[in-house]
Every structure is written in structure tokens, then in C-alpha cells.
Amino acid sequence: GNAPQVMHADDLARVAPTWADLVEFGEDNAVIKKVFGWVRDMYAFDFALASVGIEVHYPPVPFNKLMVQPPADVRLGAASFMHYTWSPILSDKTGATRWRFDKRQF
Known part of the structure; x- marks a missing residue:
């Protein structure tokens, strides 16, 4: 959550x-x-x-104006920031890793 x-x-x-x-x-x-x-x-x-008894209203991407969680969410949509929950890896066209982040390492 x-x-x-x-x-x-x-x-x-x-x-x-x-x-x-x-x-x-x-x-x-x-x-x-x-x-x-x-x-x-x-x-x-x-x-x-x-x-x-508090209900949470969390619209799905691309309608969520607050955040996305890559790579589970594959596009930004209307979100204003990214939450790095799932340890994203950004690769170039050859598949080589150009950037990665895993918050669990810190």
C-alpha cells in the first residue's frame, strides 16, 4: 500500500x-x-x-495525478512524480543497463 x-x-x-x-x-x-x-x-x-473507516481513492495510471511506480506502471500519464518501488532498470536499445536504482540497498 x-x-x-x-x-x-x-x-x-x-x-x-x-x-x-x-x-x-x-x-x-x-x-x-x-x-x-x-x-x-x-x-x-x-x-x-x-x-x-477511511477510504482511499487512488485513480489508476494514466489518471493518477500524484505518482507512478515503474516498472509496474509503464507510462507517466498525469502523474507528477515516480516512486521507485520496483527497482527500475533503464536500458538502451542494445539492452545494456544505463541506470538502475534499488532503494533496498540503502
């Missing part, structure tokens, strides 16, 4: 306590650490949203 991007302050105030509780629970629970790994805080956010 996508971490909080753009939301109303009142919704953030409503979800934040539950989100914080779930993050703390995940940090203290070996099973959650194993199952969800380093993205457990993002999942905690999604679970907290559901718990307090």
Missing part, C-alpha cells in the same frame, strides 16, 4: 493514533516482522485506515 501521500489533516489526525499503535505492535511481533518485512509500517497504515 501507499504510505500517506495527500490527505486531509482531519483524516490524518483520525488515523494517526491507530497507525502508531499498529507500528508499535509490528515492531514487537516477530511474526509480523517476518511476514511484512521492511514495509510493515506501510501495511500498518493501510490496516489503520480500514480500522477507522
